Amino acid sequence: MTSTEQALRDTSAERFLHLVQAKRRGTLKVYLGLAAGVGKTYRMLQEAHDLHQHGVDVLLGYIETHQRAGTVAQLRNVPLLPRKQLFYKGKALEEMDLEAIVQRRPQVVVVDELAHTNVPGSRHEKRWQDVEYLVQQGISVITAVNVQHLESLHDQVLRITGTDVTERIPDRLLRQADEVVNVDLTVGELRTRLEEGRIYHAAKIPTALNGFFQAENLLQLRRLAVREVAQLLGQQVASDAGGAPAVAAPRRTDDRLLACINSNERAAREIIRKTSRLADQLGAAVWYVLYVQTARETADRIGLATQRHLLKNLQLATELGAQILRVKDNDVVGAIRQVAQEKNATLLVCGITGEKGLWEQVSRRSVTHDLLRAVARTTPTLDVYLVTY
Secondary structure (H helix, E strand, O other), X not given: OOHHHHHHHHHHHHHHHHHHHHOOOOOEEEEEEOOOOOOHHHHHHHHHHHHHHOOOOEEEEEOOOOOOHHHHHOOOOOOEOOOEEEEEOOEEEEEOOHHHHHHHOOOEEEEOOOOOEOOOOOOOOEHHHHHHHHHHOOOEEEEEEEHHHEHHHHHHHHHHHOOOOOOOEOOHHHHHOOEEEEEOOOHHHHHHHHHOOOOOOXXXXXXXXXXXXXXXXXXXXXXXXXXXXXXXXXXXXXXXXXXXXXXXXXXXXXXXXXEEEOOOHHHHHHHHHHHHHHHHHHOEEEEEEEEEEOHHHOOOOOOHHHHHHHHHHHHHHHHOOOEEEEEEOOOXXXXXXXXXXXXXXXXXXXXXXXXXXXXXXXXXXXXHHHHXXXXXXXXXXXXXXXXXX
């Protein structure tokens, strides 16, 4: 390691130490990567050693080395917490021992695999909830996650990679983090690591190279990760400056977004995720999700599966930071216009199917068509954003 690299590591550890000392609640630092194998766990372990050398009480709460030699070699000096055994369906499974961490109360705990789903019977369903709990308990956390696990990016990641990522974290976790670090690697370097067997076992390499780790996939994921961290940094700069203007920095505005959904599971999900990202990009102070229930969508007229999907989407909206509005009205367009007026909405977000051309979809009679005409006629200052699904 060069003296410059060591100096940068020392500076990073000292900066995080200052954050830890300055706050009563725990401090949260997230290492964000474009994919497995970029070095997130390795970087976390490096920082743990640096903090340890600065006299900080650091504990490795949960580390997943994937048997990578370089990562395994970093498991030294800093205390490693034994994993907790839980029995599920007759099998002994290992999880992070959340209760032991709280009882031990280290200054900083390192927790890998942020998007992990816990074994049923654990205190929380998801590990990100464990992390939130630790931070609330006054314990600072260093953790790691890949960009494809961000909830609002799910649809984009699915289109890019063809992979339906089932383990996801709410975007607010990154927004609440005190520090988010992009662990970057070029596409060529990452694929070389994979080919050399430094990420997966040999049997998995051909499938990975021809699937998720295709060069174009990784390039687009890398862009998503860089964009995400840049946006978060811009928000932090604007906040630190007390609202002073910053180049390309999102600011809190009076924008109010109103996402309009129905019981169409896929459409509602994409509209909610897109509106969440738009709200972040615009710095909107508040955003809403409106569900207008018509007589055709009463509980006795739609199936249980549809009802479950609707409730799940409304829960997703809540997790992403939306305020939920439910209205019963057969005049969907009228109800949307009334709510938009009551909430002083500045942007409506609606869905439109991508099966035919956009102009044909907008031109033919539909709720979206009628809404566009009504808005253009009566509220020209209200913008409309169409999400294709």
